Amino acid sequence: MSIIEVTTDTPESFRNKLYNIDTEGRRHKIYPHKPDGRFYRWRSRLSYLLLVFLFLAPFVKINGYQFMLFNIIERKFILFGVVFFPQDFYIVVLGILTLLVSIFLFTSILGRIWCGWLCPQTVFMEMLFRKIEHGIEGNAVQQRLLDNAKLSPRKVMKKALKHGIFFALSFAIGNTFLAYIIGSDALITIITSPPTEHLTGFVAMVLFSLVFYGVFARFREQACVVVCPYGRYQSALVDHNTIAITYDFVRGEPRSKFTRKDKEALTVQGGVETSAAASRGDCIDCHQCVNVCPTGIDIRNGIQLECVNCAACIDACDVVMDKIKKPRGLIRYASLESIRSASQHWLSTRVRAYIGVWLIVMSLFVYFFTTRDMVEVLVLRQAGTLAVTNANGDKVNFYMMNIINKNYNDMSLKVEVLEPKGASVSVIGDISKVTKVSEKSARLMLSIPADKIIGTDQYVRLGVFANGEKIKELTTRFLSSDFSSTTKE
Numbered sequence: 427m428s429i430i431e432v433t434t435d436t437p438e439s440f441r442n443k444l445y446n447i448d449t450e451g452r453r454h455k456i457y458p459h460k461p462d463g464r465f466y467r468w469r470s471r472l473s474y475l476l477l478v479f480l481f482l483a484p485f486v487k488i489n490g491y492q493f494m495l496f497n498i499i500e501r502k503f504i505l506f507g508v509v510f511f512p513q514d515f516y517i518v519v520l521g522i523l524t525l526l527v528s529i530f531l532f533t534s535i536l537g538r539i540w541c542g543w544l545c546p547q548t549v550f551m552e553m554l555f556r557k558i559e560h561g562i563e564g565n566a567v568q569q570r571l572l573d574n575a576k577l578s579p580r581k582v583m584k585k586a587l588k589h590g591i592f593f594a595l596s597f598a599i600g601n602t603f604l605a606y607i608i609g610s611d612a613l614i615t616i617i618t619s620p621p622t623e624h625l626t627g628f629v630a631m632v633l634f635s636l637v638f639y640g641v642f643a644r645f646r647e648q649a650c651v652v653v654c655p656y657g658r659y660q661s662a663l664v665d666h667n668t669i670a671i672t673y674d675f676v677r678g679e680p681r682s683k684f685t686r687k688d689k690e691a692l693t694v695q696g697g698v699e700t701s702a703a704a705s706r707g708d709c710i711d712c713h714q715c716v717n718v719c720p721t722g723i724d725i726r727n728g729i730q731l732e733c734v735n736c737a738a739c740i741d742a743c744d745v746v747m748d749k750i751k752k753p754r755g756l757i758r759y760a761s762l763e764s765i766r767s768a769s770q771h772w773l774s775t776r777v778r779a780y781i782g783v784w785l786i787v788m789s790l791f792v793y794f795f796t797t798r799d800m801v802e803v804l805v806l807r808q809a810g811t812l813a814v815t816n817a818n819g820d821k822v823n824f825y826m827m828n829i830i831n832k833n834y835n836d837m838s839l840k841v842e843v844l845e846p847k848g849a850s851v852s853v854i855g856d857i858s859k860v861t862k863v864s865e866k867s868a869r870l871m872l873s874i875p876a877d878k879i880i881g882t883d884q885y886v887r888l889g890v891f892a893n894g895e896k897i898k899e900l901t902t903r904f905l906s907s908d909f910s911s912t913t914k915e
Contacts, residue, residue, distance in 0.1 A: 455573070456647060456722040457566040458556075459714075463741025469543060473553040480546065481598075484605035484613075489834040491863065496606050509863050511830055513802060520791040527787050529656075531780040533663040535772055536759075537670030541656065542735035547641070547649055552720060552736065554595060555642045562588045566717070592643045593635065600634030647721045651732050664729065666763040667774050671735050673726040673757050674765050678709035684750060708752050715739035715757055725757055801837065802830040803890050803898050805870065813905045821879060821906045825870040827853075831860045837892045841870065844899065845887040849874040872904060879906045 447453055486493040488507035495504035503510040503518050510518055529540055541548055562584055563569045575581055605613045608627070616627035641649055650657055664670065709726070716724050718739060721732040725739045743757040764770040808824040816822050831837050839857045843849040855868030872886060883905055890898035 453648075454722070456720070457570050458720045458722070458738070459566045459717045459742075460556075460560050461718045461736075461738035461741050463744055465737035466741050469737065470553060472543060473549045476544065476546075476549055477553070481602055484602065484610045489862070492610055494606060495609055497608060499607075502609075509832060511802075511832065511865075513830065514798060517791070517794050517798060520787065520794060524784075524787045524791045527780070527784045530663055531777070531784050533660055534665075534668060534777050534780055536735075537664055537668050537729075538657070538660055538733065538735040541650065542737060545734075547654070548734060548736065550599065551642055551646060555592060556720075558591055558595075559588060562591075589643060593639050596639035596642060597631075597635040600636075600638045601631055603638075604630060604634050647732075650734055651721060657731055657734075661731070665774065665776070666766075667761050667770070667772050667777075669759055669761050669770075669772060670729055671725060671733060671737060671740060671757065672729070672760045672762060672765055673709075673715075674755065674760070675726070676765055677707065678726070678756050679707040681709040681711040682706040684710035684712070708747070708756050710746065710750060712746055714742040714746055718742045729762070798832075800832045801890075801892065801897055802828075802832075803839075803900060804828045805888065805900050805902050807902065807905070808869065816873065819876050820873045821876065821904075823872050823904050825872060825902065827857075827868050827870050829857065829860055829866045829868075831862060831864055831866075834862050836861050840891045842889045842891065843872070843886065844889045846874065846878045846880075846884075848878045849886065851888065874904060874906070882906050 483494040484492055491507065491509060492504050493507050495502060497503070501512045501515070503514075505518075505521065532539055559569065563572055572581060572584065601613060601617070608630075612627070616624040616631065621628040645653075713724075715726070716722070716739075718741070719725070720736060720738065721734060723730050723732045725733065737759075740757050740759075744754045747754050747756055761770060761772065805825050805827050808826050811824050814822050827841070829839060837860045839860055841851055841853060841857075843851050850873050852871040852873075853868055854871060857866060857868050860866045874886070883903060885901055886904045888900045888902065889896050890900065
């Protein structure tokens with residue numbers, strides 16, 4: 427068996443390995459410098475809004491119901507205060523499908539914009555945990571020195587403080603996510619009660635906290651590089667016209683170090699470049715774009731799987747360009763095609779196809795969401811019962827009725843027979859009050875005089891009235907022979 431060695435001096439050799447893993451499979455810990463700049467400030471503002479929404483959404487209630495709930499176990503879903511019952515699950519699926527197609531569309535146009543600006547993993551890691559780490563252990567150089575230093579009271583204190591805060595924050599995040607699944611009321615009950623009374627919920631809280639702590643304290647960028655499937659299939663979504671964080675190699679190459687003579691030219695000669703400097707590219711090979719990258723890549727190598735489009739390298743490069751009196755944008759949001767030919771054609775055939783699919787899925791979601799029945803009534807003939815004859819000679823069938831009230835107000839229901847004439851219906855149970863956002867069941871006893879019966883199997887039309895107004899018409903089958911059959915609405 428032969429072994430093919432990949433040399434490190436080939437243009438594409440960087441694609442054969444991950445930056446945070448060496449050739450022996452050992453992980454290199456990344457110590458990214460703290461970014462600063464216009465994009466970082468905009469990301470910070472957006473992240474704070476997202477964090478406020480994330481932490482408050484499961485505890486905000488509308489009409490007594492949680493603002494957001496995804497209780498898969500009990501099939502309860504609430505989106506932006508709108509309650510979805512199991513019968514509405516197809517709308518939830520359409521909503522999730524719309525979100526996925528939206529991510530595909532935005533990725534094909536703007537690359538991994540989701541990862542850098544909206545993904546909870548990036549928001550938590552860069553805007554919470556990383557800032558806490560910088561505040562306690564210092565900048566990247568100080569963090570590296572602390573990790574390599576011998577064990578001392580100072581090191582133990584800093585590490586204990588950092589990881590204590592990390593676990594407390596992970597506990598808060600884990601419980602917040604748990605509130606989205608089991609509900610905030612159930613979570614508060616678990617927190618305020620002894621663990622022995624809610625052992626399953628307590629174990630779930632601990633597991634959620636440990637998972638988040640492990641991700642943000644140890645696993646970190648590997649969640650994006652190794653685990654997340656989005657980074658893997660992005661290569662199928664982007665092309666040369668996709669707008670992503672791109673290094674302008676036309677302007678930046680050939681690279682050269684910024685020398686003392688170049689500095690003197692900027693200060694003494696009023697920013698006029700020397701002939702030697704003018705013949706070189708704008709990239710001075712300072713590695714600031716690499717130093718601030720949270721996944722440790724060199725963006726100058728081109729688009730890579732590990733790049734999460736966080737724009738930290740843009741801010742770092744812009745600072746350097748300002749210092750050496752060069753135009754900003756050596757690293758910027760642009761497509762590879764726009765760098766090569768100075769023209770942008772983002773509306774490609776594939777993007778048009780994505781837009782078409784997105785419009786179809788979004789239209790279906792909006793249509794079914796806006797036209798869904800707010801009151802559902804299902805009437806089925808009671809299984810295992812036969813048609814009977816009462817004392818008046820009328821034929822009688824029994825039915826089961828299920829009512830779902832999706833409105834935020836109570837309703838008073840009444841059922842009447844619309845056809846055939848002379849038939850009557852009696853409700854066994856109380857449907858005079860169906861409370862808001864609830865289900866209720868009752869039995870119906872449907873009687874038809876013998877002279878109104880046509881054949882052994884005929885259809886009966888029922889009307890459902892709410893507060894005196896007809897809201898539903900249902901059709902079911904009436905059996906006049908002594909055998910049972912399945913009925914349908």
